[in-house]
Amino acid sequence: MSTHTDHETPHGPPVRRLSEWPDERLRELAAQYGTPLYVVDRDRIAANYRRFDAAFPDARVMYAAKANTGRAVLETVLAAGGEIECAARGELRRAVAAGADPNELRYTAVNPPAADLDYAAELAADHPGLTITAGARDTFDRLAERGFDGRVAIRVNPGIGTGHHEKVATGKDAKFGVPSEELVAVANEIAAGFDLVGLHAHVGSGVLHDDLDDHCRAVSRVADLAREVETAVGELSFVDFGGGFGVPYRPETQPLALDHVADRLREAVGDLGPRVELEPGRYVAADAGTILTRVNTVKESPAATVVGVDASLATFVRPAMFDAYHPIRNVSAPDRASRPVSVGGPCCTSADVFCTDRPVAEPERGDLLAVGNTGAYGVELASRFHSQPLPGEVALRDGEAQLTREPESLDDVTAREQSR
Ligand SMILES: *Cc1c(COP(=O)(O)O)cnc(C)c1O
Numbered sequence: 088m089s090t091h092t093d094h095e096t097p098h099g100p101p102v103r104r105l106s107e108w109p110d111e112r113l114r115e116l117a118a119q120y121g122t123p124l125y126v127v128d129r130d131r132i133a134a135n136y137r138r139f140d141a142a143f144p145d146a147r148v149m150y151a152a153k154a155n156t157g158r159a160v161l162e163t164v165l166a167a168g169g170e171i172e173c174a175a176r177g178e179l180r181r182a183v184a185a186g187a188d189p190n191e192l193r194y195t196a197v198n199p200p201a202a203d204l205d206y207a208a209e210l211a212a213d214h215p216g217l218t219i220t221a222g223a224r225d226t227f228d229r230l231a232e233r234g235f236d237g238r239v240a241i242r243v244n245p246g247i248g249t250g251h252h253e254k255v256a257t258g259k260d261a262k263f264g265v266p267s268e269e270l271v272a273v274a275n276e277i278a279a280g281f282d283l284v285g286l287h288a289h290v291g292s293g294v295l296h297d298d299l300d301d302h303c304r305a306v307s308r309v310a311d312l313a314r315e316v317e318t319a320v321g322e323l324s325f326v327d328f329g330g331g332f333g334v335p336y337r338p339e340t341q342p343l344a345l346d347h348v349a350d351r352l353r354e355a356v357g358d359l360g361p362r363v364e365l366e367p368g369r370y371v372a373a374d375a376g377t378i379l380t381r382v383n384t385v386k387e388s389p390a391a392t393v394v395g396v397d398a399s400l401a402t403f404v405r406p407a408m409f410d411a412y413h414p415i416r417n418v419s420a421p422d423r424a425s426r427p428v429s430v431g432g433p434c435c436t437s438a439d440v441f442c443t444d445r446p447v448a449e450p451e452r453g454d455l456l457a458v459g460n461t462g463a464y465g466v467e468l469a470s471r472f473h474s475q476p477l478p479g480e481v482a483l484r485d486g487e488a489q490l491t492r493e494p495e496s497l498d499d500v501t502a503r504e505q506s507r
Contacts, residue, residue: 098138101342102335103131103374105414105459106421113379113418116481116488117455122381123398125466125480125492127155131375132163132462139332139367140169142345143352146363149193151330152178154368154463155376159482159491161185164371172366176206183210190216193327193366195242195287196226197263208233220287220327222264224273231280240285240327241277241316243270245308247290247301264288270312274320283320286313289329289366295343302331303355310356317360327364328352334373336412336460343370369463376462378403378478379418380432382454391443392428394450399432400439401472403458403465407438414459415441417448424449430456434473466492474500 116126140148149172150164156178161171162185172193173179183189194207196219208230211217215237221227222242230239244264264287265273277283290305291298306328313326335342356363380402384395405411415430417423425448431440441458450456469477479494 098141099131099134101138101345104338105377105416105457108377108457108459110416110418110421112483112486113377113457114455117379117381117418119488120479120481120490121494122379122455123396123402123478124379124494125376125461125478126379127157127159127372127376127462127480127482127491129159129163129375129482129484132160132371133167135371135375136164136167136169139345139365139370140167142349143363143365146365147325149364149366150371151366151368152182153467155372155465155467156181157466157480157482157491158185159480159489160372160375160462161187176203179206179210188216189214193218193220195220195289197222199226199229201229204229204233208235211235211237218284220285222287224265224276227277227281236281238284239277239281240287240325241265241270241274241283242287242289243267243309243312245288245290245305245312247305247308267308267312271315271319274316278320283323285323285325285327285361285364286316287327287329289331291329291331293333293369294331295333295335295340298333299348299351303351306352306355307357310359313359313361323361325362325364326356326359327366328356330366330368330370332365332367332370334369334460334463336373336414338414372463373460374462376460376465378458378461378465380456380458382450382452382456385450385452392426394428394430394447394456396430396432396441396456398441398458398478399434399473399475400436401434401470401475402432402478403441403461404468404470405461405464406441407436408468413441413461415445415447416457416459417450417454418457419454420451421448433475471495471500476500 149170151172170191171182171187174195189210218238220240220242242264288309291302294302380396380398386393400407425446427444428447429443476495480492481488482491
């Protein structure tokens with residue numbers, strides 16, 4: 088058994104905190120490329136992927152592209168020997184553009200639009216190794232209509248989720264996967280028309296140590312279901328337990344000890360013929376990214392000190408959408424005395440705040456702030472709300488910066504509009 092601890096792995100530390108980014112380099116990047124700016128560290132992406140992959144030596148680890156589908160990220164994962172899970176035609180397209188072999192890609196279809204199925208079926212016609220995962224009879228019917236009879240996996244809804252998921256409305260969870268009660272019947276039908284190779288369930292999100300018991304219960308249930316399918320229908324080549332591996336967003340939260348997680352999962356899976364597959368997204372990308380943003384306004388009001396910055400919920404929506412905590416650092420003056428401030432952007436909604444009453448090294452107009460852990464579900468969720476151009480992105484490798492996404496201009500914002 089491995090003796091790696093929380094603090095030491097051959098693939099870098101298990102978490103990279105915002106304060107560990109080099110302030111001076113970040114200031115240079117902001118000066119050169121402007122703000123708001125996404126920064127992604129390819130070395131950290133590679134280290135995260137490799138650390139995860141090494142912790143699960145018997146499993147096939149696919150990166151869930153929707154966390155960050157940036158070209159630099161996908162190329163880095165592929166170069167580290169990783170494979171890619173896509174959940175939309177645009178992700179498939181970008182994975183192929185980044186050099187992925189379509190035969191190795193996984194496409195997970197959730198209420199897939201026709202154009203997505205067209206794209207996946209066409210790709211599979213030339214690349215029969217492509218595997219399509221679906222969680223509704225309808226989706227399989229629609230694949231058959233397109234002449235697809237290739238490799239498929241069934242997404243099952245095990246009826247139990249992880250942690251907070253149990254509390255959300257069941258109707259919300261029912262969106263994902265075939266109900267477990269119908270699984271064997273569906274598997275029999277599907278095996279008649281397709282090459283049924285796997286079972287899939289993505290049962291958690293943001294799973295940290297406290298959620299591990301629940302997560303393992305769900306994993307155990309899925310493994311049981313896989314054994315039922317094998318008995319009733321025949322052998323599978325894999326069981327895919329999805330992603331959901333959490334990262335510590337708050338400074339006091341400890342990172343996952345992957346070796347411990349791996350032991351717990353192995354125990355929960357039990358004796359299983361098919362290969363185990365995992366699809367981490369957030370774990371690979373989150374702490375490899377930061378957003379740089381410039382302070383434009385400091386306003387003292389009786390209720391709060393309000394710090395206005397040029398990033399907004401259009402740049403990065405997780406705080407507004409999920410009440411997510413993201414660390415904020417004054418990169419211009421990290422040693423200044425800190426004071427409680429609210430940091431927000433230029434959007435006309437009270438949801439446009441990155442923090443409220445949080446101690447930050449006193450920000451002054453013109454200072455550069457960094458918002459940490461923005462590598463996952465950051466740039467992918469950026470919007471043009473308030474007609475803001477989408478931000479640029481630079482990728483770092485060995486400290487060298489490359490502009491990987493040009494910041495949009497106002498011309499880009501208006502380019503596709505027609506006048507009568
Ligand atoms: C989103 C998603 C993942 C990745 O989830 P994380 O929480 O980012 O690890 C994996 N598999 C599927 C099918 C997903 O939809």
